[in-house]
Ligand code: ADP
């Protein structure tokens with residue numbers, strides 16, 4: 001039978017995208033400068049993420065996959081600082097319940113040896129064994145949803161679309177992560193391993209973009225650097241899930257800046273490439289459909305036909321938004337979105353006006 005744990009833990013891991021997102025964020029949190037994502041059969045057979053980060057300390061082996069265990073912070077106050085991606089301790093626990101899951105980890109002090117960790121479905125450490133390994137952590141997620149036939153079937157049916165979605169997401173992580181080398185590959189059951197994309201350990205986002213989208217893409221780009229003010233007192237009433245944020249008295253800073261790289265509004269140039277739009281809030285990749293719409297509306301007013309390249313990182317006070325509104329933290333609630341969108345459109349039009357076309 002299906003345990004309560006199995007059903008509850010469906011939340012943070014809903015598809016291949018959330019698997020890759022959670023594992024890559026863990027690698028970044030661990031200070032990795034090199035992250036390799038390996039899909040097998042587009043992720044249906046396996047998603048493996050290998051990093052060269054700090055590794056996992058032996059005293060944490062027992063707890064890492066238990067529900068709500070996190071080594072990352074202990075007080076709600078820390079939540080606003082958001083120095084790390086993770087803070088809920090849910091990803092590994094969910095993966096134990098939803099996949100065939102194991103971890104290989106080694107710390108600098110371990111020499112050429114590491115430890116393989118196996119867990120049961122509830123996240124309890126089942127066994128450890130010594131294995132050759134370099135410093136860092138490899139997390140292996142095999143046969144996602146193997147024990148949930150309906151979700152497995154659905155995943156199999158949508159895997160092509162899902163794979164494109166996960167590549168777009170990984171593009172965003174690779175582009176925003178200066179100093180981190182990314183390599184993403186896929187291996188079909190009887191085929192060769194093929195590299196989807198890779199980046200070098202670049203000092204800045206521009207070179208990451210060149211690695212991912214080709215150097216030619218850079219030629220069409222102009223720097224994005226907009227600044228304006230918002231009214232941080234414009235907040236929705238505190239919701240249940242956001243109560244630890246929204247009830248804060250401190251309104252925070254009013255300054256907003258939007259930095260990055262975007263294509264010039266040139267008519268008839270380039271081709272239709274809808275996966276070239278990446279949005280971030282304080283350097284976290286996230287879905288911001290309203291912001292995307294605002295950008296695209298401004299481009300439309302220039303009568304361009306192709307979809308523009310947009311790499312936009314919105315920098316704003318951590319009190320000006322909630323990340324806690326959805327389990328996967330992809331959806332971000334901007335408290336004063338209306339003002340932000342108005343200012344954004346105005347500033348963009350001004351920017352485009354000042355460039356030769
Ligand atoms: P969270 O990221 O919210 O802490 P997770 O379930 O994603 O929760 O991870 C649980 C714990 O496992 C982390 O707090 C961390 O201690 C450890 N961990 C997971 N992935 C890695 C990794 N790639 N490198 C080092 N430690 C890791």
Ligand code: MG
Pocket residue numbers: 022025026085086087089091
């Ligand atoms: Mg995590």
